Amino acid sequence: MLEAVATGLFNGLIYAAVAVGLALIWGITDVINFAHGDFLMLAMYVAYWLFTLGHVDPTLSAPVAACVLGFVGFAAYALIIRPLQRAPPMIVILATFGLGLVLRQLAFIAFSPDYRNLPDTWLSGSIRLGEISLGRPQVVTGVVALAMIVVLFKLVYGTRWGRALQAVAEDRLAASLVGIPCDRVNAQVWMLGSAAVGVTGALLTSFFYVFPSVGAVFGLLAFVAVAMGGFGALPGAFLSGVLIGIVEALTGYLVEPAYKTASIFLIFLLVLWYRPRGLFGRW
């Protein structure tokens, strides 16, 4: 039981780590990035190839993946999102969806649909806490996720730049009237959110397989976490991610592993039913 909760907690931190980038972009720029899972996939391939070709451990390639993904995020914003600024929201959503499909198909062509795996990395192994045995990569990824959310939280809620972000999120027109460069802020948010998923993706490769559709495995959970946490609420997305991990683990332990996914969506439905704006949503 205790072991189930502990593994659930760390799995939840990993889901949260995938979700924070998505929540950040959604919260500030108002765009749901349906290519988020595929950004994760790109980050995993970056780490995979760095290890396979250059023997760079995923722990070291995490910053590299963050930079690469930051650039991808910037390109996505500059080439796709910004030109569509005045288009109806549905068009923007479909555009990110299309971007995701293109990335996935390109990965299929470039990397083949094979499942790839890293052999043992620095993180491989397990950690024993009394009766409980946990995978070390999961624990490290969870801790990094926690650190990442703290940093992002400080950035958004504790700095002058963060206040500009919030202003843009609140009212774009008013923000530009007081001299905030909205375009630049949006681009920065896309870079930051994508860099966050870059770090997570690189660390994931130390315990998860890589293939072109791997984004779908975590992407859906990230969307649920963000929607359940509430629109625009970073801590909400984080806590929902953790909640998902624990609910999943408890269902698997107490009921039946086959019902894990169903239990997540049941909780999601209940939250939406009683609190449509999400657990921490502002509106």
Next chain:
Amino acid sequence: MKNLLTVLFAACALAFANSATAADSVIRIGAIYPLSGALASTGSELKGAIELAVDLINQPHPELKGVPGATGSGLAHLGGAKIEVVFADSQGKPEIGQAEAERLIDQEHVVALIGAYQSAVTKTTSRIAEQRGVPYLNPESSSPELTERGFKWFFRTTPNDETFIGNMMQFLDTLKSVPTKRIAVVYENTDFGVNTAKAVERFAKQASREVVASIPYSAGTASVNSETQKLAAAKPDVAIFASYTSDAILFVRTMRETNYAPPVLLANDAGFIDSRFVSEVGPQVQGVLTRDVWANDLYTMKPVTKQLNDMFKARSGGKELNGNSARSLQGMLVLAQAIDRAGSTKPEAIRQALAATDLSADQVVIMPWAGVKFDANGQNERGQGLILQLVDGGYATVWPERYKQRQDLPTVPFAWKR
């Protein structure tokens, strides 16, 4: 007008005359395989295997010794008649396969059908053969229900999924150094997994073993921690897995990270024999056991298997015989031998000859079976699977005994390599 009619009549007469003479020296067999669509690559390999079998029957190959059925001079009891195979493309779809089966029987006048790889397509195509009273030989489909329909014209040379689970139990009986009483089965909740679990449940009882945990999971999940914890908590002697590649990888990594090793880790084929699994996770799971229909070390067992493999490679652009193509090749040889023994192209005569098939292990050259003999439902009761163990980067046969080449195997209990 009159002229035109005459010409047409003459043409018809000619065509009829042609087919009449051809029927004397050529036996037409219809083959249905997925030659286009998602399974096209498998389909083309199977087609190559069937063509190789036909070549062995029709053309002399003095270099080959002891391949029963591979006479090289056609069918002796039919005056040296040659076999001609008419291929039809099912596109991997049951309804298209069905239409093609009708066409092959009604328009191409084939004397027997062979195919169709996928169980779902075999199901519809064999139903047409049953209705029309044409013998049907199925070399590759493994769904147990195909031979539970009470068909009169249906014969299956390959062992089915239940046989395979039965084989697992027989293999476990041979393990004396570790207990094998408590069995856990971990399976993805699809047809493949659920059928595996059901069969394990049934055969375990017959072998007076106990299923201590039955753990279904949904494929493509983000973590398998709960599944692994449940498995570990049940403390099984044997853990049987029915998983495809991605989940197989995740299970192996998760169990290893949490330091749990089932004493006997036995897979039901699928993900555990995937080449990526073997090359990338393989080094960490040395000692994992799997059920299979075919093993690469069979090539070194009998020189003739290697010869056949070389012939197949030359025709297929470098691809080796595998569990699928080898079964097609074997099936075609069995069918041709039956037609030869029937000494006739009459459907009933061929059916009776198939039903009377009685081949020993030595007469079945390619597949590692105890022979071919069909039961009342048309299932080959002498077919069997193999149990392989992963050692030094590849799978080696450990059961049945007579195909085992390394006497130090199998190594149990299972433990993780550090």
